[in-house]
Amino acid sequence: MHLDHADTYPPRHTYGATGPHRPDGTRRALRVGLGGPVGSGKTATVAALCRALRDQLSLAVVTNDIYTREDAEFLLRNAVLPPERITAVETGACPHTAIRDDISANLEAVEELEETVGPLDLILVESGGDNLTATFSKGLVDAQVFVIDVAGGDDIPRKGGPGVTTADLLVVNKTDLAPYVGSDLARMARDAEAQRGELPVAFTSLVAEDGVRPIADWVRTRLAAWTAAPA
Amino acid sequence: MPTNETPPPPRDVRGPAAGGRSPSPDGPDRGRQPLPGGGVLGGVGALLVLADGRFPAGGHAHSGGAEAAVAAGRIRDAGSLEAFCRGRLHTVGLTAAGLAAAAAAGLDPLVLDDAADARTPSSALRVTARRLGRQLMRAARAAWPSPELDALAAARPRGAHQPVVLGLTAHAAALGPPEAAYAAGYEVVSGPATAVVRLLSLDPFEATAVLARLAPELDQVVARAADAARRALDEGPDALPAASAPLLDIAAEQHATWSVRLFAS
Incomplete structure (x- = not known):
């Protein structure tokens, strides 16, 4: 299904993340991508975000x-x-x-969710576990979170790569494991800052009470900015 | 003849069904320019864009039946891949190429969409064909904006069969029926070849050599498909090829029920 206006020609075709409006002129759902290596806690983060946000927001997940x-x-x-x-x-x-070079299946999925359960405030698009170069197309999401964990090696922030360097939020997950795997959190923070400059970094432990709070707060801030932008 | 600067003329997809020959430049020679010294120049540039494996229309997630054939032991190496692709090319490849050529020749895409349904006995493959048709429609409308693509998207919001969308896309790109058939036929073999490189860790040079060896047969399939499309302009869609491969249909139905798989089809 195509959500574009039928009366504009040539039409916009992708209804991608670059076009922020629904056909009726209201702002569509904010789309946030979550990527990162296998086992870093992407799905657990999505689950925790849903629990933290579902009572205040209309949510969906791809x-x-x-x-x-x-x-x-x-x-x-x-x-x-x-x-x-x-x-x-x-x-x-x-x-x-699927998240960068050929986003057609993911765009179908997010548009179908907006059609069938919408209107939505927020759609989380979770990537399959991949490598440090995996990033989301701007045609698919409005912002992306890159999730790594302390057990994957505390040199990952230093190594950089497109995910660590350019993601709108870098999450360093499983901080509770740091003492057991010999990871130096202060070093990870310093390296991340060197790679990312002003871009934010969140250290999380999802096993802790309200452990997803730093990410949920970041999402709320992004959503407030998204909603407040001129229609 | 149309050039890149001249967009194709608008066409009502709900216009007269197959039967009346469409006026020039919608005929079989559409998109071809005579060359000085003889021969014709088709829109090869646009064909390269359309047939590129990186064209973002969702094909990368589909194996064209290769995943099921690998699991069943029917594809084990380059030789069995070649046999598999040859079978696909002369059955579902011919059928897809005929549908694409007919859409590019100006037959009503909605009539062709019904004809594609009738030629796809597997329910799982009908779902796949419509899903891929919808994904191709998205990429096609971005690459070659045209009212005829808009009209088909509006008439089939859940997606038309992929070969029909492919043929209409070729038309929007000022390509002729043979070029549409080439794009459809090539995709039918290149998809499984790429998938088997991933599934079996097959040497990619061997897989590409398989495609190269099949190229002359692709030419033959395209000739048959384009000829059938020409006849279908007068005789209707029944003149189009209806070759099928029952084992592909059965395996596709089984594959759709797997809980662990790399490819969507």
């Missing part, structure tokens, strides 16, 4: 599993959102292709 529907099923099993608000996109063994 997952990009690599070879199963496990991420979508994890979210369903944990009942973080009603099933009609969770869609799984299949990526043909290339998660980065």
Whole structure:
């Protein structure tokens, strides 16, 4: 389904993240991408965000599993959102292709969610676990979060790469594990700042009470800015 | 003849169904320019864009039945990949190329969409064809804006069959029916070849050599498809090829139920 006005020619075709309005002129849902290496806690972060935000916001999630529907099923099993608000996109063994080079399936998914359960305030698009170069297309999302964890090695912020360097929010997850894996959080913070300058970094431990708070607060700030922008 | 500066003329997709030959420049020779010294120049530049494996229309997530064939042991190496692709090319490839050529020749895309349904016995593959058609429509409208694509998108909001959208896209790009058939036929074999490189870690040079060896047969399939499309302008869509591959249909139905898979189809 195409959400564009029928009376403009040549029309806009992608209804991508660059076009912020619905056909009726209101602002569409903010789209936030979550990417990062395998096992860093993307799905757990999405689940925690849903629990933290679902009472105040109308939410939906798109997952990009690599070879199963496990991420979508994890979210369903944990009942973080009603099933009609969770869609799984299949990526043909290339998660980065589906979020960056050929975003057509993901755009279909976000537009379908807005059609079937909308209007929505926020859509979270979770990438399949990938490598440090995986980033989201600006045609798909308005902002992206890159999730790494302390157990993946405390030199990852120093190594940089497009995800660590350019994401709108860098999350360093599983801080509770730092003492056990010998990761130096202060060093990670220094390295991240050197790579990212003014861009924010959140250190999280999702096992702690309200551990997702720093990310949820960042999302709320982005959403307030999105909603307040001129219509 | 149209050039890149001259957009194709608007066409009502709900216009007269197959039967009346469309006026020039909608005929079979559309998009071709005579060359000094003989021969014709088709819009090869636009064809390269359309047939590029990186064209963002969702194909990367589909294996064209190769994932099921690998699991069943029917594709094990370059030789069995070639046999698989050859079978696909002369069955579903011919059918897809005929539909695409007919859409590019000016047959009513809604009539062709019904004809594609009738030629796709597997429900799973009908769903796949419409999903890919919708994804292609998105990329096509961005690449070659045209009222005829807008009209088909409005008439089939859940997606038309991918070969029909492909043919109409070729038309919007000022390509002729043979070029549309080339894009459709090539995709039918290049998709599985790419997928098998990932599934079997097959040597990518061997996979590409398979495609190169099939190229002369692709030429033959395109000739048959373009000829059928020409006849379909007078005789209707029944003149189009209806070749199918029952094993592909059965395997596609089974594949759609797998809980762990790399590709969507």
